[in-house]
Amino acid sequence: MRPGLIALFAVLIGVSGGSALAQSEDPVLTGFQAWQRGDYTTAYDVWGPLARGGNVDAAYFVGTLYATGRGVPQQDAEAARWIRIAAEQGHVEAQVKLGKFYYMGRGVPQDATEAARWFRRAASAGDADAGNSLGVQYNFGRGLEQDYVQAAHWFQFAAAQGYTLSQYNLGVLYSNGQGVEQDLATAAHWFHEAAERGNSSAQYSLGASYYNGDGVPQNPAESVRWMLKAAKQGHAGAQFSIGTLYEYGQGVAMNLPLAHMWYSFAALADPEGAEPYLGRVTALMTSDQIARAGALFTRCQTSDFQDCD
Structure with missing residues (x-):
């Protein structure tokens, strides 16, 4: 099954002003230091007058405070107003x-x-x-005419800079032959780049590549390794796949309690898809194995996927 492109448009309002801040004057830095301490009221008291006086960095930072409700009441319209002021003056993060x-x-x-x-x-x-x-907008035709070639161009632009989401998205385009010539080896390369940086969808896709031998040598054990990484991040597709691998002993020793545990996690996200398989494996298990599966589930869940074996 080919992986589907995901668009993670997280509106993450954070202070990422490394280069901008390095060029700013000491009062802006004083506000930033207060922000780092969690003293958002002081940060606003410092940045507010600077922003009203035309300081572009301060305007951006005031916008982030209004966006998050830190030091001031949360107001999206006021956040957008200050962020626009900075964006119109060329502040890239604000744009x-x-x-x-x-x-x-x-x-x-x-x-x-x-x-x-x-x-x-x-x-x-x-x-x-x-x-x-931009790549996401071109890929889905949202606000721009759908154009997979342009989507691939912008994903490549960002992926080359180490941007994890674009690395995964570019892998999907190469896997599906959208906007680029289909090339499963190149797809696997980009999945690997994003997987190494912790992207669970890329880890799942790379695991699928190793399972099927798509662009990489077929390697069930390597498939398990990457699927487990994704499953432990809560990726439901990987949880289901790991359940199947444990049920049939592919790339790992057969273990029905562990198969049951991973199917159970998958069923939390997709009951309709996973519950029939959970029922099937349950029918193959002894009462002791079912009890063991329950204990494994509880331990894995309470440890936040740190203790799942």
Whole structure:
């Protein structure tokens, strides 16, 4: 089964101002230090006057405070106003945030075309997050005419900078032959890049590549290794697949209690898809094995997937 492209448009309002901050004056740094301490009221007291005086970094940071409700009441419209002030003066992080606000309709009317305009401005300055966002919009035809070639271009742009989501998304396009010539080896390469950086969908897809021999030598044990990494991050597809591998002893020793445990986790996300398999494996188990599976499930769940063997 080919992996499906996921678009993770998390509106993550955080302070990521490494380069911008390095060029800012000491008062902005003083506000940032207060922010790092969790003293958001002081951060606002420092940044507010600076922002009203025209400091672009301070305007962006004030916008993030209003977006998150830290030090000030949470107000999306006020957040968007301050972030726009910074974006219009060329603040790249602000341009990305404003694009996401327009994409989600947060503090501004929802407008995917306007979102793309701001993403393009930030991407032209080299921002990988903006490039990935443009790739997603081209891939799904949201605010832009659907164009897989352009999607692949922008995913490549961001992936080359180490942007994990684009690495995964580019792998999907190579796997499906969308916007690029189908190349399973290149797909597996990009899945591996993103998987190494902890992306659970890439780990699942890489596990599937090793299971099927798609672009890599078929290797059930390596498939299990990557599927387990994804399953322990809560990826339901990987949890289901690991259940199957344990049920049939593929790439790992057959273990019905562990198969039962992973099917049970998968059933939490997809009851209709996983419960028939959970019922099937349960019918093959002894009462002791069923009790063991229950204990494994509880231990794995309470340890946040740290103790699942």
